[in-house]
Amino acid sequence: MGRVSGKVALVTGGSMGMGESHCRLLAREGAKIIVTDVAVDAGEAVAKAIRDAGGEAMFLRHDVASEADWMAVVDKAVGAFGKIDILVNNAGIVIFKPNNETTTAEWDRVMSVNSTGVFLGCKHIVPAMKKAGGGSIVNISSISGMVGMASQAAYQASKGAVRMLTKSCAVDYAQYNIRVNSVHPGAVRTPIINVLGDDTSMIDALVATTIMKRMADPIELSYAVLLLASDESSYMTGAELVVDGGWTAA
């Protein structure tokens, strides 16, 4: 008996990194998974690997910044699995620049994926969760949404927005038996940090100031997501789960 048996979970940005890890763990714990992403081949591979391991999963191409995509994805998911109990808003992009060097186009892109994507998901998921009799929304924010950091102005703003939007939805959706919580990862070893190329100075600095003196593996975030996604966190809503190796604690 899995910890999310009988549940249907939609995970955005599920093709790689943390999203892929969440998909695999939720599937192993019994959930049917809708893997969504703009990276089609990688996403199909994640869904196939879950099915090969005996789970149920489908992949849908999904630009989370597109309202039309959200409506189509939720429709198809409900068509396939009948309802959605869990939404993990995981898709995110990052640009490492201070505010004055960030172009308006870069700002718009980060905000549209990281913030508007979560707004749209939390908006269009509600009918499918009402069908399920309630649900759990897990929004992946960041410690960048909590404290100042160097050279990530747009990313920080976008993750700060997710942190607070989560509480707003927690208040508004409690009447539908929908809980909404945020997760705040520190440095995690995923492909998203590849944008830094060979320059490890930013990651080195982050690790040096983390109590645990290391980066996380994606699975260490997935267990936190699983707790919030499952009924084990039935008294948690509007909460912030910080999984950062102690970065913000010191």
Added chain:
Amino acid sequence: MGRLDGKVALITGAARGMGESHARLFAREGARVIATDRRDKLGEETVASIRAAGGEAMYLSHDVTDENQWRSVIDAAVARYGKIDILVNNAAFAAFHSAEESSLEDWNRVMDVCVKSIFLGCKFILPAMQKAGGGSIVNISSIAGMAGMPQQAAYQAGKGAVRILTKSLAVDYAQYNIRANSVHPGMVRTPGTRLVLEDEKFINMMRDKTILNRVAEPLELSYPVLFLASDEASFMTGSEVVVDGGYMAQ
């Protein structure tokens, strides 16, 4: 396969209420449990019922404010089970007065049971956790350690002290592979809160401020405590896990 297989867990205040619930869940997940309390008869009954259900547990009489008793409790636990992996500092005492109305005796009693107990526990547990190769400390604070509330000055100070003592421990004990996190319950239905829950004015205020508009059952706290105690939270230290039905979020 339990989530705490092979682990040894010491839980204070485990005779009844939340502590009892944690002890039962931990045993069900495979931990060998040392349940400690001052209520010996209730504590023995709790342990007997855990064993009757197939779990492994022992009860030890324990005044958490007493340095010598901490030493002897840990010695007895290690003698029986060889090590201690998990310490849940759950024992607490509340006095419901404003600072103006609190006697120094009230203050000292609350600070001793809520805070000094954790100082002592985390001090003397270290060798037993080093034997285990590391460990997880879960300190039960409260939302009373985060936001102002009427008529509980000493309790608020005590729980606030627990909140930040936890971060101090996280920093100092990381070198021993020991994580330390705090849990912040909202209103929970336990024998210890029975009188407060009967205070209509207070409970209505709490409910109005709680998004989920209800009081928690102890098990709803035990799952987050289990998560922090287990290796699933391996990248969490110095974190605050708020389990309050959304009280703090609005």
